[in-house]
């Protein structure tokens with residue numbers, strides 16, 4: 549018996565499972581369809597091109613794109629513990645401060661740029 553089951557071990561699933569399991573009395577089961585994140589290129593900066601081949605990605609073929617001359621682009625998603633964050637290019641994008649201020653003005657308390665900036669810095673390991 550577990551208290552929570554989290555499906556998908558990408559950033560969202562790992563953060564959710566991690567936060568839930570901070571309470572030692574809570575049991576959490578995390579399901580990830582891909583392998584563990586033992587591939588060395590996951591842990592080496594700027595080598596994401598090495599993980600772009602092999603079995604760490606799911607490759608989706610899109611339907612013919614009417615506004616792109618009917619091409620059928622391939623879209624890849626991470627399929628490994630850590631999800632896309634295990635295979636991504638480490639490009640950090642904080643977004644536009646004005647967007648956050650706009651959401652805060654619409655009533656999203658805690659979503660102003662000054663509110664979210666410390667969390668971006670924490671994620672970036674500054």
Ligand SMILES: Cc1cc2nc3c(=O)[nH]c(=O)nc-3n(C[C@H](O)[C@H](O)[C@H](O)COP(=O)(O)OP(=O)(O)OC[C@H]3O[C@@H](n4cnc5c(N)ncnc54)[C@H](O)[C@@H]3O)c2cc1C
Nearest residue numbers: 556557558559560580581627628631632633636637638639
């Ligand atoms: C090649 C690549 C490069 C990228 N580069 C950057 C970058 O430089 N900077 C940036 O900010 N973002 C980048 N991204 C995007 C970023 O990685 C994603 O936005 C982020 O990982 C999304 O997190 P998520 O938890 O929502 O989903 P995902 O990371 O997609 O995680 C979902 C997880 O769920 C698992 N899963 C799915 N279905 C099931 C199931 N039925 N059972 C069990 N497990 C399941 C998948 O295997 C996967 O591990 C990149 C993504 C890719 C794929």
